[in-house]
Each structure stands twice: as structure tokens, then as C-alpha cells.
Amino acid sequence: MAEPEVIESVKIKPPHGKSLKFDGTNVERFLSQYQVAACLDRASGRDMAKQLFFFVDDSLLDVLETLEGYEPPDWPKLKASMLSYWEDIDSAKFTTSDIKALKEDWLTRGGVSSVSDYQALRKEWEPIQSYLVVKGHIESVEEIRNDFYQSFLAGVQERIRDQLFKDETM
Numbered sequence: 001m002a003e004p005e006v007i008e009s010v011k012i013k014p015p016h017g018k019s020l021k022f023d024g025t026n027v028e029r030f031l032s033q034y035q036v037a038a039c040l041d042r043a044s045g046r047d048m049a050k051q052l053f054f055f056v057d058d059s060l061l062d063v064l065e066t067l068e069g070y071e072p073p074d075w076p077k078l079k080a081s082m083l084s085y086w087e088d089i090d091s092a093k094f095t096t097s098d099i100k101a102l103k104e105d106w107l108t109r110g111g112v113s114s115v116s117d118y119q120a121l122r123k124e125w126e127p128i129q130s131y132l133v134v135k136g137h138i139e140s141v142e143e144i145r146n147d148f149y150q151s152f153l154a155g156v157q158e159r160i161r162d163q164l165f166k167d168e169t170m
Helices: 027-040 045-055 058-064 075-091 096-108 115-134 141-150 154-166
Strands: none
Touching (some): 027 045, 045 058
16 A cells, blocks of 8 residues: 655745734735745745644634635635635725714714704715625614714704604604
């Protein structure tokens, strides 16, 4: 019976004087640098998939281990999985944090209390809201409706609530 072929692994090292660690941001840059380091060491795709965890922040290992291509090691699949998982995070134009920050900004100004304030709030709010819905960061505007409502002056909130009850929409 023939012995199974043993494939020698090559240890991937960061280029001299450079640190190479993925922290969950700039995934494309990290992957490019990682591939250069692997190429310089003449590492195979299998080596790259097997050794990637050495170059990933410990807080991300649980996610990394669930990605396709991690086990069994398959570099093209793992790379594609990483891009799929982290690329949207890097390129998100707006997040729900932007909604919360906008609400807090209006609250520090005393809250929306006039028609011109309302128009200014909508001018800032609606592009963020539309982006979050279109990109699937939220399922519907209902998820952020309370933040919108809370951006108003307390007295205005009461009048809105009273009108919604009167219209039987609340």
C-alpha cells in the first residue's frame, strides 16, 4: 500500500518590519497584503487558508472559523467568504448608529420644535433611512420610527401622539 503524499507547508511571515493583523476593517487591503506575504514565502493556497488565523485578531476568530473555506482549508473559498462577510461592513455609507447620532444631535439642540426644524431633520434623516432599508441594514422604517419620534421636543411628541390617537393610527 502506498504512503499518502505529504505536502510540506511553508510558514507565512509578514514582510520585514511590518505587522500584519486583520481587525475586521479594510478587508480588501488586508487580503492583498496577506497574499503578498504568502507569495514572498512561496506559500500555497492551502497554506494561506490554514495559517490565516495567525493573522486575524482574536476577537474575530469565532467568525473566521464559521466561514466557508476555513475547514477544510480552501483559500479561494475562504477569501470569497471573508469578502462577503466583511466587505459590506467596510463600505457601509450609513449605519443605525448614524440614526442614533442624528437623534442625539437634535436632542442636544432641544428637539424638533418648528416646521423648519422638521424640514431640516427630514433632509438629514431620509437619505440615511432610505439607504438602511435599501441595503437591508434594517427591514423596515418601523425599526427606527421611535428614534425619529424621540427627536422631537417633548411637547411636540405629545401633540403627535394625540393626533395619531385621534386619527386612530396608533
